[in-house]
Amino acid sequence: MLLLYFFIVFLAAVIVSFFMGKYSKSFSLIVLGLLTVFFVIYSFVKFYNYNGKIISKYSFLLASFTSSNHSITVNINFSLGLTGFTDLLIITALLVSIFSIIIGNKENGGIFFGLLMFAGYGLTGLFAMRDFLFFFIFWEIVLIPIFFLIARYGSVNKEKISIKFFIYTHVGSLFLLLSIFTLSTYYFIKYSIFTFQIADLMSLSFQSSIPLFALYFSFFGFLLAFFIKLPSFPLHSWLADTYTSSPFSGTVMLSGGLVTMAGYGLLGVLYPVTSLFPKTLVYFIILLGLVSLVYFGLVAMFQTNLKRMIAYTSAAEMSFVTIAFGTAILSTGYVRVLDLSGGMFQTFSHVFVASLAFSALYFIYKRTHTMEIYGLGGLYHKMPLASTFFLASFLASLGLPSLAGFIGEFSITVSSFQTIGLFTVIIIFGLILVAAYLIWGAQRSLFGFYNEKLGELKDLNKIEFTILFFILISSIFVGVYPTLFFKILSLYATHLGGLI
Amino acid sequence: MNYEYFYSIIVLGISGFISLAIGIKNNNKKILAGFTALVLIVSFILILLGTKNYDVLTMNFNTFDDYWALIFIASTLLIIIPSMNDIKGRYDVFYALILFMTLSMLIAAFTYNLIVLFVSFEGVSVITYVLVAFNRTRRNLEGSLKYFIISTLGTSFNILGISFFYLSTKTFDLFSVNKIFFNKALLLALVFIIIGFGFKLAIFPMQQWAIDTYDGAPNSISAFLSTGGKVLAYMILLKILYLGFVHDYNYVFYFFAILGILTMTYGNLSALSQNNLKRIFAYSSVAQAGYMVLVFALIGFSYFPANVIPRSTFIRFGIASAMFYAVVYIFMQGGAYIAMNLIKKDKIMIEDLDGLSRKSRLSALSLWIFMLSLTGIPLTGGFLAKYFLFFSLIVGGLWWLAIIAILNSVISVFYYFRIILNSYVSEASESDNEFNLAPSVRYPLYVTALITIALGVSFFIYTYLIGLATI
Numbered sequence: 001m002l003l004l005y006f007f008i009v010f011l012a013a014v015i016v017s018f019f020m021g022k023y024s025k026s027f028s029l030i031v032l033g034l035l036t037v038f039f040v041i042y043s044f045v046k047f048y049n050y051n052g053k054i055i056s057k058y059s060f061l062l063a064s065f066t067s068s069n070h071s072i073t074v075n076i077n078f079s080l081g082l083t084g085f086t087d088l089l090i091i092t093a094l095l096v097s098i099f100s101i102i103i104g105n106k107e108n109g110g111i112f113f114g115l116l117m118f119a120g121y122g123l124t125g126l127f128a129m130r131d132f133l134f135f136f137i138f139w140e141i142v143l144i145p146i147f148f149l150i151a152r153y154g155s156v157n158k159e160k161i162s163i164k165f166f167i168y169t170h171v172g173s174l175f176l177l178l179s180i181f182t183l184s185t186y187y188f189i190k191y192s193i194f195t196f197q198i199a200d201l202m203s204l205s206f207q208s209s210i211p212l213f214a215l216y217f218s219f220f221g222f223l224l225a226f227f228i229k230l231p232s233f234p235l236h237s238w239l240a241d242t243y244t245s246s247p248f249s250g251t252v253m254l255s256g257g258l259v260t261m262a263g264y265g266l267l268g269v270l271y272p273v274t275s276l277f278p279k280t281l282v283y284f285i286i287l288l289g290l291v292s293l294v295y296f297g298l299v300a301m302f303q304t305n306l307k308r309m310i311a312y313t314s315a316a317e318m319s320f321v322t323i324a325f326g327t328a329i330l331s332t333g334y335v336r337v338l339d340l341s342g343g344m345f346q347t348f349s350h351v352f353v354a355s356l357a358f359s360a361l362y363f364i365y366k367r368t369h370t371m372e373i374y375g376l377g378g379l380y381h382k383m384p385l386a387s388t389f390f391l392a393s394f395l396a397s398l399g400l401p402s403l404a405g406f407i408g409e410f411s412i413t414v415s416s417f418q419t420i421g422l423f424t425v426i427i428i429f430g431l432i433l434v435a436a437y438l439i440w441g442a443q444r445s446l447f448g449f450y451n452e453k454l455g456e457l458k459d460l461n462k463i464e465f466t467i468l469f470f471i472l473i474s475s476i477f478v479g480v481y482p483t484l485f486f487k488i489l490s491l492y493a494t495h496l497g498g499l500i
Numbered sequence: 501m502n503y504e505y506f507y508s509i510i511v512l513g514i515s516g517f518i519s520l521a522i523g524i525k526n527n528n529k530k531i532l533a534g535f536t537a538l539v540l541i542v543s544f545i546l547i548l549l550g551t552k553n554y555d556v557l558t559m560n561f562n563t564f565d566d567y568w569a570l571i572f573i574a575s576t577l578l579i580i581i582p583s584m585n586d587i588k589g590r591y592d593v594f595y596a597l598i599l600f601m602t603l604s605m606l607i608a609a610f611t612y613n614l615i616v617l618f619v620s621f622e623g624v625s626v627i628t629y630v631l632v633a634f635n636r637t638r639r640n641l642e643g644s645l646k647y648f649i650i651s652t653l654g655t656s657f658n659i660l661g662i663s664f665f666y667l668s669t670k671t672f673d674l675f676s677v678n679k680i681f682f683n684k685a686l687l688l689a690l691v692f693i694i695i696g697f698g699f700k701l702a703i704f705p706m707q708q709w710a711i712d713t714y715d716g717a718p719n720s721i722s723a724f725l726s727t728g729g730k731v732l733a734y735m736i737l738l739k740i741l742y743l744g745f746v747h748d749y750n751y752v753f754y755f756f757a758i759l760g761i762l763t764m765t766y767g768n769l770s771a772l773s774q775n776n777l778k779r780i781f782a783y784s785s786v787a788q789a790g791y792m793v794l795v796f797a798l799i800g801f802s803y804f805p806a807n808v809i810p811r812s813t814f815i816r817f818g819i820a821s822a823m824f825y826a827v828v829y830i831f832m833q834g835g836a837y838i839a840m841n842l843i844k845k846d847k848i849m850i851e852d853l854d855g856l857s858r859k860s861r862l863s864a865l866s867l868w869i870f871m872l873s874l875t876g877i878p879l880t881g882g883f884l885a886k887y888f889l890f891f892s893l894i895v896g897g898l899w900w901l902a903i904i905a906i907l908n909s910v911i912s913v914f915y916y917f918r919i920i921l922n923s924y925v926s927e928a929s930e931s932d933n934e935f936n937l938a939p940s941v942r943y944p945l946y947v948t949a950l951i952t953i954a955l956g957v958s959f960f961i962y963t964y965l966i967g968l969a970t971i
Contacts, residue, residue, distance in 0.1 A: 018861075063960035065967055072813055074966060076959045133887075133959070137878035144877060151921055159921050167913050174906040177887070181894035181902075188895070189808050217899065 002058060002080045002128055009035065009121045017114025024110035028101055028117055036094040043087045050488055052495030054081040054130070054199070074194040079130040084492035085268050085344050086127040088485055089260055092351045093123035095474070096256035099355040100249040102467050103362050108153060115145040116249055123257050127264060132180045132196040135269075139225075140173055142258060149250040150242065161245040168238040172228035179221030186210040198269065207273045215276065222270050223285075229262035230318050233292040243311035248362040251307070255314045255354035263318070263347030266325045267340060271496055274329045282329045289322030290426045297433030301440070306371045309441055310357045313397050316434055317353065317405065320346045320412050323427065327416040328497070339415040340493035341486060346408030348485065352475040353405050357393035359471060360386060363464050367457050373441060378450030382457040387446045389460075389468040394442050396475055398435040404478040407486065507550070508543035508569070509606050515539040516599035523592020529584050536595040537580045540602065544573045547606075563968050565610050567823060568735050572605040575728030575830045581944045582838040583720035585936065588635055601627040605732055612674040612743070614662045617736055621658075624732060625651050625700070628725060632717040639846065643716025650709040654699030661692030665744065674743035690751055693740060694759070700733035703793055704762040707786050714782040714837075722778065723837035726785040727830040734792060738822060741796055742815075752800030756793050761904055764790025768911040777848040780915055781836050784874060787912060788829055791889060791905055794898075795822040803897025817892035819969035824962050825889055828881035828955050832873040835948035839867045841941045844934055852933055856923040859935050863942055864923050866949035871916040873952050876909050881955030888962050 012031045016024045046056055059079030066073045082090075097120030101113055122142035129135045143166060151162035183201040188194050190209060200206065207215060228235045243251050274282075293316055300312035324343030328336050363386050364379065365371055380387040396403035399410070409431065417424045460468070478485065519532060547569050576598055587594055604623035611617055629651070633644035662672070668685035669677050680686055695706065702710035714722040745752050767787030774780045798818040842863055843852045857864035873882030886909065893902040955961070 063963040065963035067967065072816070072966065074963050076963065137883075140878045140883075144872070147917075148924070152924060162921070163914065163917050166917065167910060170913060171907075171910050174910065177890065178894065178899070178902055178906065181891045182899070184891070185809075185895045189804075 002056065002082070005035070005039070006121075006125060006128075009117070009124070013114050013117035013121055016117055017111050020110050022106070024113045025101065025104060025106050028113045029098065032094060032098050032101065032117070032120070036091065036098065039091060039094060043082075043091065046082070047084065047087060047488055050084055050491050052084070052491040054083050057081040057130070059130070072194070073192065076133060077131050077195070077197060078134060079197065080128045081130040082128065083268065084488035085348075086264065088344075088348050088488065089127045089264055090124045092260065092348055093120055093127065093257055096120065096123075096253060096351055096355060099256065099359060099467075099471060100252040103252065103359050104247075104249040112149070112153060112249075115149050116253060119145040119149075119253050119257060123261065126261060127268075130198050132184075132198055132201060135198065136173070136177055136180065139176070139261065140170075142261065143169055143173075146246070146250060146254065146258070149253075150246040153247040153250070154245045155247075156245060157241075158245050161241045165238050165242040168235075169228055172225035172235075175221035176225035177221075179218035182214050182218045182221075183207070183210075186214055202269060202272050204273055204275065207276055219277065219281070222265070226262045226265040226270065227288070227322075229258060229265070230322065231262075231315055232288050232319065232322055233295055234288075236292075236296075236315060239315055240308050240311050243314075244305065244307050248358055248365075251311075252355050252358045255311070255358060256351040259314065259318055259354075260347050260351060263321045263343070263350075266321060267343050267347070267496075271325070271328070271340070274325075277329060282326055285329075286323060286326035286420060286423075289319045289326055290423065290430070292316070292319035292322060293430035294426060294433065297430050297437065301433065301437040304373050306361055306373060306376075306441065306445065307358075309373075309437070310354070310361065310397075313357075313434065313438065314350065314354045316430065317346070317350050317397065317409075319430075320409055320427075323416055324412045327412075327419045330419045331415065335415045335418045336497045337490055337493045338411050339419075340497060341489040342408050342411030342415060344489045344493065345482070345486060346412060348489075349404040349408050349475075349478050352471065352478055353393060353396045353403075356389065356396060356468070356471045356475055360390040360393055360468055363460060363468070364390060368454050370454075373444050376445040376451060376454070378446075378448050379457075380446045381450045382454075383459045385460045385465060386468075389472060391442055391446060392472055392475075394438040396479075398438050399431060402476065402479045404475040406479055407482045508546040509603055511539060511543050511546065512599050512603040512606065516596045516603070519596040519599060520592055523590065523596075527591055529591040532591045532595045533580050533584055536598060537577060539599060540573050540577045540580070543602075543606075544570060544577075547573070564970065567965075567968055568826075569606050569609040571731060571827050571830060572609060572728060573602060574827070575724065575731065575834065576602045576605075578727070578830065578834045578944070578948065579720040579724050579838065581940055582723070582841055583718070584940050585841050585938065586635075586718040586720055594631070594634060597627050597631060601631075605728065608732060608736060612739065614665065614672040614674065614740070617739070618658055618662060621697075621700075621732065621736060622655060624729065625655070628721070628729060631721045632713060632725070634721070635718055637846070639716040640718065643713040646709050646716075647713040650699060650706075654696045654706070656696075657692045657699070658696030661689050661694075661696050664689035664692060669744070674739060677744050686745070687751060690745055690755070693737070694755060697733045697737045697740075698759070701730055701737065701789050701793070702786050703759050703789055704766050704786075707763070707766070710786065711779055711782045714785070715776065715778045719778075719837055719840040722781075722840075723834040726782070726837060727834040730785065730789060731826045731830060734789075734822075734826065737796065738819070742799055742819070745800075750800065753797050756796040756800065757898075757901060760790050760793040760797055760901070762790075763787070763793060764905065764908045766790075768908050768915075771915045772911070774915070775850050777843075777850050777852070777919070778837075778840060780850070780919070781833070781840075784836075784912065784915070785833050787908065788833060788874070790908070791886070792822060792825055792829070794889065794893060794901060794905060795819070795825075797901065798893055798896045798898060801896055801898060809895065809897075814892060814896040816966055816969045817888075817895050820962060820965040821885070821888040821892045823965050823969065825885040828873070828885040828952070831948055831952050831955065832870050832880075832882055835866065835870040835945065835952060836874065838941075838948065839863070839870065839945055842867075842935050842937070842945075844936050850919065850922050853919065853923040855933050856935060859933075860937050860942065863935075863937070863945055866945040867923060868920050869949040869952055871920050873956070875913055875916045879953065879956050881952045884956055884959070884962065 016028045020027045059077050062078045063076040101116050122138050126138035147162050147166045231239050296312045296316035300309050303309040321343045324339050328339035396405045399405045413427050547566050601624055604620045608620035629648045633640045664685045668682040699706045764787045767783045771780050771783035795818045799815045873880035876882045876886040890902045
C-alpha cells in the first residue's frame with residue numbers, strides 16, 4: 001500500500017510539473033486531497049488497535065553481496081514502516097503541501113506546484129523509510145525543490161540566500177552521512193554484515209558495544225544535522241534570511257515541513273540510543289533548548305518585519321522539542337512518556353500554527369505590499385477578517401488553550417519540571433517573552449490608528465476566507481480534541497521509552 | 501592459442517582502416533559516425549560475451565579488466581555524436597583515430613605488463629595530441645602544444661619510474677612481483693610513476709596544463725580528455741599501486757592522502773573565482789580526480805587490526821567504489837562538457853547560459869542533472885558514487901580524510917549551483933543568447949542525463965562490483 005502511494009505521488013508531481021499547464025494548481029490539489037483522505041482512512045484502520053510498535057512494515061532486499069571466503073555480506077534494503085509519530089507526520093506533510101499549494105500564485109506555472117509536490121513527497125518519504133540509505137536520500141531530496149523555489153520565485157537576494165540555505169543544511173546532512181557509515185562499519189565488526197537498517201543500527205545493545213570515539217562521532221553527526229534543521233541556537237543563521245526571501249508557499253513548506261524533519265530525527269530516530277549520551281551532553285542539549293527559546297524570543301522582539309518575526313517565533317516554538325528531547329533522556333517512568341509525547345505533539349502541532357500565521361500574513365501582504373510593522377497599523381479597521389485570522393495564529397503560537405500550540409507546550413513544561421526543577425522558570429520566562437512580542441506586534445500592526453498611506457484595502461474574498469478557515473479549524477481541532485493524536489503518540493512514546 | 505579474447509581488439513583495428521577507406525570516397529560525417537558507433541557497440545558486446553579468466557600474451561582477461569574495457573568503450577561512445585558538431589575537417593581520419601584510441605585503451609585494460617601498459621598509454625596520448633588540435637584554430641593549437649610538451653615530460657618520468665621499478669623487483673609483470681630487491685629504487689619508482697601518470701590524471705602539482713588544454717580543445721575532445729583519458733591513467737595507477745607497491749609499503753598512503761587533499765582543495769577553490777565555464781569544469785574535474793585518488797590512499801592504509809576488519813575487505817570496498825566512481829564520473833563530467841555544444845561560442849562564459857531553460861527545458865534539465873550529480877545530490881549517480889567512496893573510507897578507518905572530502909564537496913556546491921542558477925533563475929532577465937539546439941546536440945545530452953539518473957538508482961551495481969573487485 002505504502003509503496004503504491006510513493007509511486008503515485010512521484011508520478012503526480014512529474015505530471016504537475018510538465019504536462020498540466022494552467023490546470024496544474026487544481027490538479028495537484030485534487031491529487032493531494034485524495035491522497036490525504038485515503039491516508040487518513042488508512043491510518044484509522046491501521047492504528048485502531050495500535051500497540052506502540054512499528055507497523056505495516058515492508059522490506060525487500062534491493063541489492064546484496066555475499067562472499068563465502070571473505071565473509072563479507074552487504075545488504076541494501078528498501079524498507080518502509082509506520083509508527084504513531086511518523087503516521088501523524090505524514091498526514092501533516094500532506095496537509096502542509098496542500099496549504100502551501102493553495103496559497104500559491106497560479107501564474108507561477110506548473111513547475112512551481114511540481115516543486116512543492118516534490119518537497120512534500122520527500123517529506124513523506126523521509127518519515128516512512130526504515131533504512132538509513134533511503135532516509136538520507138529523502139533527507140537531501142527535500143532540499144532541492146526548496147532551493148529551486150527560493151532561487152526562482154524568491155524576493156530580495158534570492159540567489160545568494162538560496163545557496164546559503166542549501167550549503168548550511170548540506171553540511172549537516174553530510175555529517176549525518178558520516179555517522180551512518182561509522183555505525184554501519186562497527187555493525188560489520190560486530191556481526192560481519194553491512195547493513196543500513198535503522199532498527200539494527202539504532203539499537204541500544206549494538207551501540208553500547210562500540211568504541212567511545214566512534215560513538216561520540218556518530219552522535220555529533222546526528223545532532224549537528226538535526227540542530228541545523230530545527231534550528232537550534234548557534235546554528236540558526238540561515239533561518240531568517242531563508243524564510244524572508246522565499247515565496248510564501250515555500251515559507252509554509254519550510255516552517256511546516258522541514259522543521260518537522262528535525263523533530264522526527266531527534267525523537268523518532270536518535271532517541272532509542274540516547275541513554276548512552278554522557279550526562280554533560282544531555283545538560284548541554286537542555287541548555288541549548290533553553291537558550292534558543294529565550295534568545296529567539298528576544299530576537300523576535302526586535303524585528304520590524306512581520307515575516308522575520310514569525311520565523312523566529314517558529315524557531316522558538318521548536319526549541320520546546322529540544323527541551324523535551326533533553327529532559328526525556330533524564331527522566332523516568334511516566335514523566336518520560338509525557339515528555340516524549342509532548343515533544344512529538346509539539347512537532348506535529350507546530351505545522352498548523354506556522355501555516356496559519358504565514359498564510360494569513362500572505363493575504364495581508366498581497367494587499368498592503370509591506371510586511372514592516374511600522375508600515376502597517378490599524379489593519380483591523382479595514383480588514384477585520386484577515387486581522388482576526390492573523391491574531392488567531394498569534395494566539396496559537398503563544399499557546400492559548402484550545403488552540404494547537406497549547407498541548408505540547410503545556411505537557412513539556414509540566415514534565416520538564418520533574419527533571420530540571422526550578423530551571424523551568426526559564427521556560428516560563430520564554431513563554432512570557434513570546435506572548436509579549438506577539439501581542440506587541442499585533443497591537444502595532446493590527447490595532448491603533450489606521451495608516452492612511454496604505455490606501456483603500458479590501459478584506460478577504462470567499463476563497464481566501466475558506467482557506468484560512470480550514471487551517472484554523474484544523475488547528476482548533478488539534479487543540480480541542482488532542483486525545484485522538486495524543487493517545488497514539490503516547491503509546492508510541494511508551495514503547496520508545498522502554499516501558500512496555 | 502585462442503584468439504577469441506582478442507575479437508573486440510581486432511574488430512576495432514580493422515574498422516579503423518575501413519573508416520579510412522570509406523573516407524577515400526566520401527567524407528560524410530553521418531555515415532562515418534554511424535559506422536564508428538556501430539563498431540564500438542559490437543566490440544562492447546564482444547567483450548560482454550567473451551569467456552572469463554584467461555591468460556595469453558602478457559594479457560589477462562578477467563571480469564575486472566572487462567569492466568574497465570567496457571567503461572573505456574562507453575567513454576568514446578559518449579563523444580561520437582556530439583563530435584559531429586564541433587569537429588571540422590576530415591571526418592574519416594577523426595573517427596579512425598577514435599577507433600585506434602579505443603583499441604589502445606582496451607589493450608591497457610587487459611594487460612598487466614608495465615611495458616605494454618606504457619606503450620598503450622602512449623598510444624592514447626599521441627592520438628589525443630592530434631585530436632586536441634584537430635580544428636586547427638589558434639586556441640586548439642595552443643592547447644595542443646601545451647598538452648604535448650607537458651605530456652612528453654610525463655612520459656619521460658614514466659620511463660624512469662618503470663626502469664626503477666624493474667631495478668627493484670626484477671620484473672615488468674605486475675603479477676609476479678613478490679620480492680623487493682632494492683628498496684630505495686622502489687621509492688624512486690613510486691615517485692616517478694606518480695608524477696608520470698599524475699600528469700595525465702591532473703593531480704595537484706601537475707594540473708595546470710589540463711586547465712588550458714580542456715579550455716582550448718573542441719568540446720567533445722575536452723569531454724574525452726577529462727573522462728576517458730583520466731580514467732585510463734587512473735586505472736593504470738590502480739593496477740600498478742595495488743599489485744606493485746601496496747604490499748607492506750606505507751608510502752602509497754602518505755603520498756596519496758596528501759595529494760588527494762591538495763588536489764581536491766585546489767580544484768574546488770580555484771573553480772570558485774572562475775567565470776569561464778569550460779575552465780570551471782576543468783577545475784571541477786581536477787577536484788573529482790582528488791576524490792578518486794583517495795581510494796589509493798585507502799588501499800595503502802590499515803587502521804583496524806587484521807582480525808577486526810581484514811585489509812582485503814576494505815581494499816575490495818575501495819576498489820569497488822573506484823570502479824563505480826569511474827563510470828559515474830565519465831557520464832557526469834562528459835555530459836557537462838558535451839553540454840557546452842549548446843553554446844555557439846568559442847570562449848564560453850557563465851553568463852552565456854542565461855535563458856537556457858526558456859529556450860529548451862529538457863537541455864537545461866540535463867545540465868542541472870550533471871551539476872547535481874557532480875555535487876553529489878541523491879537520485880543521481882554522483883551521490884551513490886560519493887556515498888560508497890566515503891563509506892569505504894570509513895570502513896577503512898580514514899575518518900579525517902572522509903571529513904576533508906566532505907567539506908570539499910560542500911565548497912563545490914557554490915560553483916555548481918551558480919551554474920544552475922545562471923541557466924534557471926536568469927530566465928526572466930532579458931538575454932538574447934543563441935543556443936545550438938540541433939538534434940545531434942540535444943539527444944546525446946538527454947541520453948547521458950538519463951544514464952546518470954539510472955546509475956543513481958541502481959543500488960545493486962556497487963554490491964555487484966564488490967564481487968568483481970579482485971584483480
